[in-house]
Amino acid sequence: MLRxxxxxxxxxxxxxxxxxxVGLAGHAVELLTRxxxxxxxxxxxxxxxxxxxxxxxxxxxxLTFKLxxxxxxALPTVLAAAGIDGADIVLADLGMSxxxxxxASRGFSYVREGPLDMRMDRSRGRTAADLxxxxxxxxxxxxxxxxxxxxxxxEIARAIIAARGRAAIRSTVELARVVAEAVGQPAxxxxxxxxxxxxxxxxxxxxxxxxxxxRLAVNRELANLTELLRVLPSCLRxxxxxxxxxxxxxxxxxxxxxxxxxxxxGWYSDGxxxxxxxxxxxxxxxxxxxxxxxxxxxSSTIGPR
Numbered sequence: 001m002l003r004x005x006x007x008x009x010x011x012x013x014x015x016x017x018x019x020x021x022v023g024l025a026g027h028a029v030e031l032l033t034r035x036x037x038x039x040x041x042x043x044x045x046x047x048x049x050x051x052x053x054x055x056x057x058x059x060x061x062x063l064t065f066k067l068x069x070x071x072x073x074a075l076p077t078v079l080a081a082a083g084i085d086g087a088d089i090v091l092a093d094l095g096m097s098x099x100x101x102x103x104a105s106r107g108f109s110y111v112r113e114g115p116l117d118m119r120m121d122r123s124r125g126r127t128a129a130d131l132x133x134x135x136x137x138x139x140x141x142x143x144x145x146x147x148x149x150x151x152x153x154x155e156i157a158r159a160i161i162a163a164r165g166r167a168a169i170r171s172t173v174e175l176a177r178v179v180a181e182a183v184g185q186p187a188x189x190x191x192x193x194x195x196x197x198x199x200x201x202x203x204x205x206x207x208x209x210x211x212x213x214x215r216l217a218v219n220r221e222l223a224n225l226t227e228l229l230r231v232l233p234s235c236l237r238x239x240x241x242x243x244x245x246x247x248x249x250x251x252x253x254x255x256x257x258x259x260x261x262x263x264x265x266g267w268y269s270d271g272x273x274x275x276x277x278x279x280x281x282x283x284x285x286x287x288x289x290x291x292x293x294x295x296x297x298x299s300s301t302i303g304p305r
Contacts, residue, residue: 001245001293004275005091006030008295009241014038015088018079018235020072020228021045023097025054031089032063041065042082044072046219047120050099069121073227075235086237092228095247096120096215098287108215110176110207116169118211118218128214129170137161147222148213149249156182156210176207212248222250229258233267236298243295252292259296269299 005027011017011034019028022043032041041064043054048069058065070078072092079086100120101108107117107128116129135143137157144153159182160169169175180186185206216222232242246252252274262268273294282289 001275001277001281001288001291002027002030004293005243005245006034008272008275008293009089009091009243011035011039011089016084016086016237017041017089018075018087018091019043020075020090020092021094022054022067023047023093024050024099025057027091027093028054028065029057029061031091032058032061032065035063035089037063039064042078042084042087043067044070044075044078046071047100049122071121071224073224073231075228076231079235086240087235088237088240090232090236090240090242092225092243093245094221094225094251095287098285101287104172107172108211110172110179110205110211113171113173116172116175118215120219126218128175128218129168131214131218132160132164132169132175143217144210144213146213147216147248147250148209150209150213152183158182172211176205176211179207179210216248216250222254225251225254229254232258233262233298238298240298241295242298243293245291245293247287247290247292252294255294259294262296266299268296271296 009031011031013034013036015035016039017031017035019031019041022028022045025043028041028043032039035041041058043058043065045051046069051067051069055067058067066082068078096108100106104112104114105117107114116127116132118128119125140160141153141157144150144156150156156179159178160175163169163178169178183206236242244255246255259268259271263271271294274292277288277291
């Protein structure tokens, strides 16, 4: 949703922009190009494994930028450490990137054999395999419902607990097979497979929601988003703009409610959304089919840190 992001954020020469999820710098390069020689971009990402590639792409612009490996929940701390009093633009593109899914060793894919990891930052924290090894059946069912919107949460939780009782679940494909069998579906279909070239319907892999739920839990993604939304008003300069792209109903609900409450409190003077990806973008990038873009503009009244 690059075109939509640039339209709602409207970056101007001389402004200071923050990309909270820099990834391979797709959005960041375009933001940096527009703030220009007199502007600057700060890029954050808790996953530092592709920092060299994103740094190379940003350096090719010849413009001023800084990359920091950090979770966006720590945005005020990162700004303070850089001696920056606030941002004109803040962008967060939530969820995971294609480069993470395509790397089987990261454990995000349910169709590629790999270790059941799912950590955005592999230098710390528990893996998805660790979580599955210790969680109770009732806790797992609740996690699948809350983070995955999974209608078969009880059946899947029961099947996973039974499978781990026979042997530890360590592989992505192994877990995907357990989930698929629990709901009586084959595990060989890839997410995003189109039923017919002229149709806009999609087949979803039977393990898609379970993998999403586990990833959100392993990385504390909803808690980190909640913290970013809490501190965001104090990180924006007057007239600054923020945009967030979400891919999960729980994420979008948090963003919608926070932006609404911020407008009522006078922290934000304007906002909009959700915008959705065009059919052409969904066809080119199946991940975009669930994307929702919301945005706000900061008023002169700054919220609490």
